[in-house]
Amino acid sequence: MLSFIVRVTQEFEQEHGKRPNLLYLNPEHVVHLQRGFDDCYDLAAIMRMLNMELLIDQGAVHPHVAWIAPAAAKRAV
Numbered sequence: 001m002l003s004f005i006v007r008v009t010q011e012f013e014q015e016h017g018k019r020p021n022l023l024y025l026n027p028e029h030v031v032h033l034q035r036g037f038d039d040c041y042d043l044a045a046i047m048r049m050l051n052m053e054l055l056i057d058q059g060a061v062h063p064h065v066a067w068i069a070p071a072a073a074k075r076a077v
Contacts, residue, residue: 001032005050005063012065020065023052029063030056 005023012020025033030043037046047054052065 001029001063002036005033005065008063008065009050012067016067018067019051020067021052021070022055022066022068023047023050024055024057024060024064024066026058026060027056029060030054 009020033046034041034043041049043054
């Protein structure tokens with residue numbers, strides 16, 4: 001899961017010229033992402049490492065990323 005997120009992040013950055021700051025995952029994706037880390041990393045720590053906010057979207061078929069203005073990011077969480 002982490003390698004997929006890294007890939008879509010890199011693709012976004014190449015296409016848009018900036019790093020995404022928002023990650024869309026469905027609940028199952030969240031579980032898979034957490035399994036890729038040691039137990040000492042909670043979800044907040046993982047998101048800090050990715051330098052993104054998390055938006056859990058029940059309808060997300062695949063993880064995807066976006067960039068939103070910082071003020072909008074605080075409202076999205």
